[in-house]
Amino acid sequence: MGNRLIQKLFLGMFVICMMGFYCLKTSTLLATHSVSLAPCASKVRNNSQRTLKADVTCSPKVNLMFMKTHKTASSTLMNVLLRFGEKHQLRFALPDGRNDFFYPSSFFRTQVKSYQPGLCYNIVCNHMRFNAPEVEKLLPEDAFFFTILRDPAELFESSFHYYKAYVPQTWRIPGGNQFEEFLVDPNRYYNPQGINAFYLKNLQFFDFGFENNLEADDVRVQESIEYMEKRFQLVLISDHFEESLILLKDALCWQMDDLLFFKLNVRNATSVSPMSPELRTRAREWNGADWRLYQHFNTTFWALVEAYGRSRMEEEVKELRRRNAEMEAICIDGGGAVEAAEITDRHMKPWQPIGKASILGYNLKSDIKRQYEELCRKMLTPEIQYLTDLGVNLWVTRLWGWFKDSVVQFGLS
Template sequence: MLQKQERQRWQFWVKRVTVGCLLISVPLFYALSTIQINFDTTELPVPLSCAPRPGQSSSSSRQYTNSSQKDNNVCAPKVDIMFMKTHKTASSTFINILLRFGEKLNLKFAFPKSRNDFFYPSSFQRTYVDAYKSGTCFNIMCNHMRFNAPEVAKVLPRDTFYITILRDPAELFESSFHYFGHVVPLTWWITGEDKMAEFLRDPKHYFSPDGFNSFYLKNLLFFDLGQDNTLDADDPHVEKRIRVIAERFDLVMLMEHFEESLILFKDSVCWQMDDILFFKLNSRMKSTIPKLTPELRAKALQWNSIDWKLYKHFNLTFWKKVEAYGRKHMEDDVAELRRRNAELVKLCIEGGHSVEAASIHDAAMQPWQPIGEKSIEGYNLNKNVNKANEEMCRKMLIPELQYLTDLGVNLWLTKLWGRVRKIINW
């Protein structure tokens, strides 16, 4: 029995060391493989838009433009969208909406090279965009990045609609701590059954700003938005940077009010209800989500105090937008969105609900799992769905990585990492 425990402990640490080496070597290999030498430094202006002209798209008769227009009750839907995809905020659900919309209209995506993110957590550079050349036109950018506004502006048209999404920082911290814990060495040394509770008991004892992947553990929203997540919350730079974020983004959605957020988005860009229908993607099994006690919630908010300031600021502006839209109008539209989504659940999803990874029949529908776990749920496509709706249902249910592959994105590095994980059974 003792020998078995020793062997299991040895295997555990072999995996830890292996993962640590891979986490360092794979991004380094990627960086070396994507070095570019540009001899022509001429900066060309970004075109106003490369949206399909009327008649180019066979899937819709609406005219799509690079700017939404609401004159004389005529609404020209906007196609140039920058979605700053934050972590653990229902962003995978929203990116599915954007991918379907862009594919339907044959829009041009600014996708990353070789992987599913723009070399995160490095600050975004325009050269991270696949097939980027100065003056190239793109419509939609929506993959994970660490936001860098000046570089993003060199890829997209000037009047692109900028949008992002925030989540209650206490809930976000819990999700991030458990989802990314295996790739944050700072958490490996924490003892006890509830590592998160022990961490929050005295975060400074465990946290180091220079620790590998430590940004996942403190003010992750502020970090994703390109800011210094280790500032003191009372530092005057925090308020200044929040104002800069507010000036850059046209809409900041809230995960806790996702449907209301979609309605505001639809109204802002003149889309239709059909364009924002969705299924919840990349969600954890409820049985794996620990409930935050009031004490732990207070500690998590204190530890992530910059994110809490950020969230409170945009929570206020969000409800001002709802008031301007009209409370009754919003209630009616949310009710319609829910009704339409419920109809699609019956049409598309076997059993009408998500299932754990082991119960997904089609390997192509398996979502990406956190290291060491299989906690992310997925779906089985309804076997009885008619041919006319099968493709639509599949696109709404397919996980993000598979959809990106279908759109022609070369994810060789992400897939390599997936194969390595299988080899070491992680």
């Protein structure tokens, strides 16, 4: 018992030191420059396709801001964007030292790797705490802003287990089901001033740069929703991921080949806590601002589906599933995701959180036909490795990974 306490204290001190370092480092990156919007806008050649109206053609959009939210299938969608950007030789605004833009600090464009005032970027898609004026300075005027939301009950269950080792105030929650115990009386355990407390309340609201401790009926919640409606051209819903991709394809004038995906950063089902209807209601009430945000954009989402056409949507989703199943048969050894310990290629192993939540990954087939080798590997490459392949020096992320795997996990095993 004494050793376990010492380990937790050591972990807590390390986290506090790292957070202090991040804040110190971030403070040196807040210098801003008076620059105009980036002037360039690359085009994808010979790739036009038809929109809803048969007599109207469109060109694929390439200037994109994807606001990557936490625990919303955003890593899977990010992989789609990285592959599209590489395929068309687009310029990414990438982070420096980490796989995010110094989250949870607010985003500043000087956090971008090799940033220079006025330099054009086509795609921004890494985790950040959204700061629209700073993001807008990186992209051309025609940039398409979109994001993705998830039912707050499902998101809270996922984030609670994934991040609880990084939130010291959860360490004192008793019982075998800490998630349920927390939701019985959240205010007994929740301290809004605690380290990483934002993971425990309205995480989506926080990601968008808003105050996450607002109550659902606060007028600022509605104002924030209205702001998002004006800033983002499309808000996807991860609970209906395939339908979301079809709407995105239509909005961006992309092709079905651009949407192919495998699910990334997915937890083992054994680490998912089942939720009763009562517990689901409690989770939504606790995350009331997120619930209002989700309800609003879930309504707009289905209005877009209706405009697109229900039967047309069903056919497109069926085709996307068929194409993904083909790629699974071509690429994945064993046909599905496996535990990290069963992945033979170190480059394919996903990042693992501290604790019992296990993130699944894939084994590549050894006999993939040459024309599919590169696509298969990129579709299955986890985020950390993909960013490294793009030239990001993830020294901070790797330092934390070494400490997590060599010291913390070993000590707790």
